[in-house]
Amino acid sequence: MHRHRVLCERAVDPLEIAAGLEAHGVTDRTAARFRHRDVFSLAEEMYARVSRDAEESTEREPVPSAPGARRGWAVLAVLPGTVCAAAVVGVRLTDGQPRLVAAALGALAVALSLRVALDRGPLRVPPDMAGRTRIWTCWLVAYALLGDGLLTAGLDGGPHGLWPMALAPVLALALSCAPAVWCAHLLSVRARRKLAASRGLAEFADSVQPLILGVFALHLCALGALLALSGAVLDETAGYAGAGALGALLLLARLLTAHGFPQAPAVALRAAAVAVALALGTVFASRLPGCSLLSVPVETVAEAWGPGAVPALVCGAAALALLVHATRTLTRASAHALPSGAT
Structure with a gap:
């Protein structure tokens, strides 16, 4: 050595x-x-x-586990949830055109707060890597906010005017940014400890795989609790399946990208975004002459399990694929090497 x-x-x-x-x-x-x-x-x-x-x-560089450095990103992690909660209040207190303005400004504020919160800490990624998935992530979150309502209206022959927004799932996803960052930090710290104590890569891989699954399950539990809380406070359907699958997908995608494996997350997010867009598009395309069969798969799923089952199946499949990929790639020692200058 x-x-x-x-x-x-x-x-x-x-x-x-x-x-x-x-x-x-x-x-x-x-x-x-x-x-x-x-x-x-x-x-x-x-x-x-x-x-x-x-x-x-290196004494000149801040150590990632230093209390001051950790306190900064740990506190910033709650910023997206706080901003989103304020935006939800603004949307709830307005109506008509002011409500649209409040929703647009709130979405912009949440996006900026997410960028600030994730620009440092254990989920930080280089700007070029983040740019590969930003548009697909925004589309999936937008679908979580508007997609189920639009799909329901489309299946009923609409939409006839504005359709309802699903505020509870989006609020829970924004609030889950904090536990996602904290879970990622837990994974990094524990993995490096196991790396220091292991006598070989096989031993390290065997010890870190349960850690990955445990951290993932911990985040899902936190997200489930936040969905229940958001649904109860806003008196809306929590959307456990759809929002839970999306939250799992976003966590795994960001985690893999932050550890140096951006290709699979980009493919998974792109595939999920395209799939939900196609599902929504087939409902309206089926109104064209001779195209009525296009909407049969989506109608069947929606009638059996509700409109939220469409994004749940799509995002769930993508998240499962990334989870399998994570258990194979994040068990490598090089995935937990600390980049120079990381904070």
Whole structure:
């Protein structure tokens, strides 16, 4: 480890370390002496360990676990929920055109507060990675707010004027930003502790997989409680299935992106957004001559389980795929390497 410290500190990924080790004559047999199956497995752990140690030993950089640094993003995590609650009050106290203005301003304020809250802390991602999924995330949240009402109106031959907004699920999703950030921090801290205590990647993977599932379940419980609270306070349907599936999808997508795996979340969010848009579009397209069969699948699902079942099935399937992907990728040691300068 000390012999190749310079190589590890300058490497941008584990593959660069593996190439350097092989150039220095390290073979798979050598890696086996350190309880690794091959050079690439050894390089992955060296990359994670040196990145973490280098960060902790740099006195000029703020340590992520420092109380001051943690307090900042932990407090900011409640900002989206607070702003959304204020926006909901504004929408409830207005009517007609002022209500539309209040809803638009509230949506803008919530979006800005989300950006502020997630720009630091354990769910922080580079701007270019966040840009890949922003439009799909906004569409899915907009559907959670307006989609079920529009779908119901469309199935009834409408819409005839404005349709109702589902405020309770969106409020719960905004409030769940705080437990999502805190759960992500819990995962990062516990995973790094397990990495420091493990004697190999296989042992680390076996120990961190239950942690990933436990943190995910913890967030779902928090989201379920927030949905129940929001529904009771606003006297609306909580929408457990649809909002719960969307919340799970958004958490997993952000978690994977923050840990350096942006491709799968981008695909999952795009697929979910396109799927709910197509489901909604088929209802209105079925009114065209000879196209009545287009809406049969959506009508069947809506009649059997309600309009909320459509986003629940779509987002649930995408979230399940990301959960399986997370249990395979977030169990790698390099996924929990601390980037230089992270806060």
